[in-house]
Every structure is written in structure tokens, then in C-alpha cells.
Amino acid sequence: MNSTKITTLFALAVLASTFVACKKDNVGLPDSAAEKTAVSIENVLNAKPLVESGVFQGPVTPLILPGQSTTIQFSAAKGEAISFATMYGASNDLFFAPENPGIQVYTGDGIPIEGDVSTQVKLWDNGTRINQKPGASVSHPGVAENKNVSEVIATDAQGNPYLSAAKLVKATLKYNGNSVFTLTLENTSGGTANETPLSPGVWSVSYIVGGNLLNAAPLFAKDKPTANGLTSIAEAGDNGALSTYLKSITGIFTPLSPILVVVYNGIDNPLYKVGENDRNQGLKDLAQKGDASILAAFLKGKSGIKSVYVLAASGTTVLLPKINGQAGSKVSQELSVTKGDRIAIATMYGFSNDWFFASGAEGIDPFKKGDASANMALYNNGTALDQFPGAGITQFNLAGTPLAESKLITAVPNPNPFTTLPDIQDFIKVSIQ
Incomplete structure (x- = not known):
């Protein structure tokens, strides 16, 4: 088993x-x-293991450009968390996401969490393309490689430098009442050395049963191969495949x-x-x-x-x-x-x-x-x-x-x-x- x-x-x-x-x-x-x-x-x-899942994109075009933001509304019980994934657009296969199981939305006492939760957003390498220097000159899709998903901390495997994810994506939680939250994701990369658009993304909330999440890693698993369509987001900003997968495991x-x-x-x-x-x-x-x-x-x-x-x-x-x-x-x-x-x-x-x-x-x-x-x-x-x-x-x-x-x-x-x-x-x- x-x-x-x-x-x-x-x-x-x-x-x-x-x-x-x-x-x-x-x-x-x-x-x-x-x-x-x-x-x-x-x-x-x-x-089904997921209570809710969905997609998000920019307010004008599918891309979330520097200075723009998008929102996700969801419900959650104590112990449940919100996860999401969106491409670092000016890269070969990097993406932003919180570490599993996602961003916790209640304290241990069941008090809703509000405010800036950006420190829980991380930058990840999908492991399917060799990283070029990030920026507008990145050629897509780039040279293939076969590595596991890994966190990018300060530099990628090729030595390219990055600011912390929290300086590039601002995540803010608001409690709307009756177990409903709004997560706002703002692209704050403008004017930094890592300026980038964010791609359309996906999000999910897992059921909690007996204190354990039924699916604590629905989008990716650290130090494991990418799966279920995440590559399409990480390499091309296409959330279609992963969204289809999430729909198949979302329900009652x-x-x-x-x-x-x-x-x-x-x-x-x-x-x-x-x-x-x-x-x-x-x-x-x-x-x-x-x-x-x-x-x-x-x-x-x-x-x-x-x-x-x-x-x-x-x-x-x-x-x-x-x-x-x-x-x-x-x-x-x-x-x-x-x-x-x-x-x-x-x-x-x-x-x-x-x-x-x-x-x-x-x-x-x-x-x-x-x-x-x-x-x-x-x-x-x-x-x-x-x-x-x-x-x-x-x-x-x-x-x-x-x-x-x-x-x-x-x-x-x-x-x-x-x-x-x-x-x-x-x-x-x-x-x-």
C-alpha cells in the first residue's frame, strides 16, 4: 500500500x-x-479529493503584467489551504507557487488569516528545460532536460540570479465571511532585475478529513518529476491541461x-x-x-x-x-x-x-x-x-x-x-x- x-x-x-x-x-x-x-x-x-479548483488570468489580457493583479475566491475549512501555479513568463520553465500544501488560511485556533502572505510564494524550476538568462530574449521552448521539480533560491541551476518570489508576486488574503476568502495576486516585478509577466494559472483547495488533506500536492511535488499538465504552464503559460486534470479530481x-x-x-x-x-x-x-x-x-x-x-x-x-x-x-x-x-x-x-x-x-x-x-x-x-x-x-x-x-x-x-x-x-x- x-x-x-x-x-x-x-x-x-x-x-x-x-x-x-x-x-x-x-x-x-x-x-x-x-x-x-x-x-x-x-x-x-x-x-473526489479536491473541494474546489479553477483558473485565473490577467484583468485585460490573459497575461498578468507588472502592476496588474488578479483574484481568486474560494471557501475553506480549518486546515485546508489554497494552492496555485503561474509561469514566470520571461523564463524557460519556471513557475510561482506556494510550497505544498499551499497557503494556510486559518490559524491553529480557527481564526481567518488576512493580509500579506507573500512570503509563502516560492519560485520553482519545472526541470524540463535548461534555464537561459531570464528576460525578453529567452527562446522558447529551449533545450530539453529531465530533472525533478526544485525550488529556485537566489540562483537557478545555471547560476542565473533571482530576487525572492515575495518581491515579484504579492499575495494578499481577505476574509469575506462565512468561510469565503479572496486571494489577490499582484505582479510586483516591474522595474526589478527579474521583471516578468505572469501567465494564466490554476488553483485548488483540497478536502481535509480527520486532520489530513486528501490531496496535499495536487499541482506538483517537490523533488519529483512534473506531471498532469504542469509543464504546459511552466514552459508556455498554458493552463488548459492542468486545469482539465484538476477538474477530474474536483467534486464531492x-x-x-x-x-x-x-x-x-x-x-x-x-x-x-x-x-x-x-x-x-x-x-x-x-x-x-x-x-x-x-x-x-x-x-x-x-x-x-x-x-x-x-x-x-x-x-x-x-x-x-x-x-x-x-x-x-x-x-x-x-x-x-x-x-x-x-x-x-x-x-x-x-x-x-x-x-x-x-x-x-x-x-x-x-x-x-x-x-x-x-x-x-x-x-x-x-x-x-x-x-x-x-x-x-x-x-x-x-x-x-x-x-x-x-x-x-x-x-x-x-x-x-x-x-x-x-x-x-x-x-x-x-x-x-
């Missing part, structure tokens, strides 16, 4: 402990006329909390109703923290409630998505049902403030065998201020404290103000056997 997989698996093990572990709890008496069936729930999300990552399964009869949906406030019966704890135990305990013995289960995944508690080709977590439960029974299901969208997947108002027919995923939808519980899923400083499962709000329960739109989500059936699969 390579080191990346080891780190990922360790991070996921830590993540599992942040959710409230809930034991299986069957409440209700067996019915003599009951039939046996079973329900299974699986996290089928094809997980979330575990699902232990699954609440309720068998009921003769009553409306016992968990929630769209257009009403949270009932203060425990759904808020499920939606914000992944803790189904409070709602399960409340429902025990209530009229119309036949049985209640909380299904935790073996070994991890939470249901993990598909990672590195491995199947996502799956839980199953045998049920005892009679005519007229319905099944209600709920589980937290783990990397959100208070979103939860749940069966609809009519529940699920336990006698209709097969894939029941079409009965599921994603809802906003309305009890915590929303932030970018997987990049919010107040998200409980990212070491945050939710900020209270009071709104009606609604379906989560897609696309929503933060991102575009996969179809529900690409998150969660529910089957009746």
Missing part, C-alpha cells in the same frame, strides 16, 4: 470518531402476522452518518415535514452532528412507530464513499413488516452544516422489492447557517461549531449557491430485499 493510501485511510479512521457512534436499537414488538424483508443502504458516491466528498431506519404505520412521516421547522425531537442532532440516537430514543414507544434502528457501518461507524476504487460502506437490516407499514430513512450529509438525506413524505413501501433510491432526497434542516459543503469553518464534522439559524425545512436545490451536486442516486443507494 502506498503512502497516499495509508494517509487517506488513517485520516478516515480519525474522521469516523468525530461522528457520534450509535448502536443498533430495535424498539417495538414483533407482529405475529408480519413478513420478513430487509433494507440496505450504501454510500455510492465516487469521492462526504461520509454518511449512521442510518436511522423507522418502520411506522397509520401516521404521517415521523421524522420531518417540508415547510415546517425542526420539531426539536432530535433531527437537528442528526442533521448537524450525525447523531441519530436522540431522535431514535424520542420515537421509541410513540403511537404508530413499530420499530427503530440506527445502523452504523462496521469498523468505521460512518458510511464512507468510494475511495481509490474501493466500494463505499453498506449497512443492512432485516425488518418485520405488515400490510400498510412504511419505512422512513434519514442520514446526515456528513460534510455539511445541517443537510440530511431522507425518504420522502410517503416513506418507502417495504413490500416493493428492488432499488428504492428514487424515494430519497436531500434536505436542509434550517437550524444551522450553510457554508460550502466540505469547506466550512463551522461544520461540526470539520471541527467546527454550527451557527444557529431558524428556517423551515426545505429541499436542497441543485445547483445550490455553493456547488452542483451529483444526482441523489449517485450519493446513496437504498434497496429492499
Whole structure:
């Protein structure tokens, strides 16, 4: 097993402990006329390691000329970082980028960092072209070489001198609130011995899971060969190839909390109703923290409630998505049902403030065998201020404290103000056997 997989698996093990572990709890008496069936729930999300990625360029032309600046707006949770890469245009294959994993945007106490962070910008040699004296007379592409990516400190391998990157590129962070930042990159090389345009570039933010970034080096790795299209930026200022690669690993990552399964009869949906406030019966704890135990305990013995289960995944508690080709977590439960029974299901969208997947108002027919995923939808519980899923400083499962709000329960739109989500059936699969 390579080191990346080891780190990922360790991070996921830590993540599992942040959710409230809930034991299986069957409440209700067996019915003599009951039939046996079973329900299974699986996290089928094809997980991606990057929360966000994108491109940037100059304000007038694609180039960022001396005296010009460009901005990048992004969201981040505590421990997440912003990385970027842009060509030192007047060179053969040099580029500016922060050292991995990127520029940290919060202090260890979770306070947003603002102001000048230029000292974290470095100058790098892509290792694919022999360096000529930097300037307008550089011939492109130049003479090929085959070396690893290395930092340029004072001089390159050929002895050409350079000012520190912080004197050529000014990086400034501004906190916009609600986990949203703006990074401004200004070309300050004008009038120096290293005057240069900056090329269109790329940027990225990695998910953090259990205190570890899922991809701490998405753009390049120091002392390793260049890869994934970085050469096109470093040699020609073309961000297309690396942008395409980043898009392929950018998307959604979330575990699902232990699954609440309720068998009921003769009553409306016992968990929630769209257009009403949270009932203060425990759904808020499920939606914000992944803790189904409070709602399960409340429902025990209530009229119309036949049985209640909380299904935790073996070994991890939470249901993990598909990672590195491995199947996502799956839980199953045998049920005892009679005519007229319905099944209600709920589980937290783990990397959100208070979103939860749940069966609809009519529940699920336990006698209709097969894939029941079409009965599921994603809802906003309305009890915590929303932030970018997987990049919010107040998200409980990212070491945050939710900020209270009071709104009606609604379906989560897609696309929503933060991102575009996969179809529900690409998150969660529910089957009746």
C-alpha cells in the first residue's frame, strides 16, 4: 500500500470518531402476522479529493503584467489551504507557487488569516528545460532536460540570479465571511532585475478529513518529476491541461452518518415535514452532528412507530464513499413488516452544516422489492447557517461549531449557491430485499 493510501485511510479512521457512534436499537414488538424483508443502504458516491479548483488570468489580457493583479475566491475549512501555479513568463520553465500544501488560511485556533502572505510564494524550476538568462530574449521552448521539480533560491541551476518570489508576486488574503476568502495576486516585478509577466494559472483547495488533506500536492511535488499538465504552464503559460486534470479530481466528498431506519404505520412521516421547522425531537442532532440516537430514543414507544434502528457501518461507524476504487460502506437490516407499514430513512450529509438525506413524505413501501433510491432526497434542516459543503469553518464534522439559524425545512436545490451536486442516486443507494 502506498503512502497516499495509508494517509487517506488513517485520516478516515480519525474522521469516523468525530461522528457520534450509535448502536443498533430495535424498539417495538414483533407482529405475529408480519413478513420478513430487509433494507440496505450504501454510500455510492465516487469521492473526489479536491473541494474546489479553477483558473485565473490577467484583468485585460490573459497575461498578468507588472502592476496588474488578479483574484481568486474560494471557501475553506480549518486546515485546508489554497494552492496555485503561474509561469514566470520571461523564463524557460519556471513557475510561482506556494510550497505544498499551499497557503494556510486559518490559524491553529480557527481564526481567518488576512493580509500579506507573500512570503509563502516560492519560485520553482519545472526541470524540463535548461534555464537561459531570464528576460525578453529567452527562446522558447529551449533545450530539453529531465530533472525533478526544485525550488529556485537566489540562483537557478545555471547560476542565473533571482530576487525572492515575495518581491515579484504579492499575495494578499481577505476574509469575506462565512468561510469565503479572496486571494489577490499582484505582479510586483516591474522595474526589478527579474521583471516578468505572469501567465494564466490554476488553483485548488483540497478536502481535509480527520486532520489530513486528501490531496496535499495536487499541482506538483517537490523533488519529483512534473506531471498532469504542469509543464504546459511552466514552459508556455498554458493552463488548459492542468486545469482539465484538476477538474477530474474536483467534486464531492462526504461520509454518511449512521442510518436511522423507522418502520411506522397509520401516521404521517415521523421524522420531518417540508415547510415546517425542526420539531426539536432530535433531527437537528442528526442533521448537524450525525447523531441519530436522540431522535431514535424520542420515537421509541410513540403511537404508530413499530420499530427503530440506527445502523452504523462496521469498523468505521460512518458510511464512507468510494475511495481509490474501493466500494463505499453498506449497512443492512432485516425488518418485520405488515400490510400498510412504511419505512422512513434519514442520514446526515456528513460534510455539511445541517443537510440530511431522507425518504420522502410517503416513506418507502417495504413490500416493493428492488432499488428504492428514487424515494430519497436531500434536505436542509434550517437550524444551522450553510457554508460550502466540505469547506466550512463551522461544520461540526470539520471541527467546527454550527451557527444557529431558524428556517423551515426545505429541499436542497441543485445547483445550490455553493456547488452542483451529483444526482441523489449517485450519493446513496437504498434497496429492499
